[in-house]
Amino acid sequence: MSNTMVLTPKEAQDLILNALIGSGTSPENANYFTEAILDTELSGLEGHGFYWLQYYCSHL
Helix, strand or coil: CCCCCCCCHHHHHHHHHHHHHHCCCCHHHHHHHHHHHHHHHHCCCHHHCHHHHHHHHHCC
């Protein structure tokens, strides 16, 4: 059984943004960070996007 979840770009954007803001990032900074994470994911660089989101959020 696979643990893979497929999200639309908008769903991914909302998830990242909400996680960052929920961890204390200002909305302005969260927007910049969300764009960077989403760009890496959409470019196929999975090791630099969602992979680190939990780590980033835990260090805010």
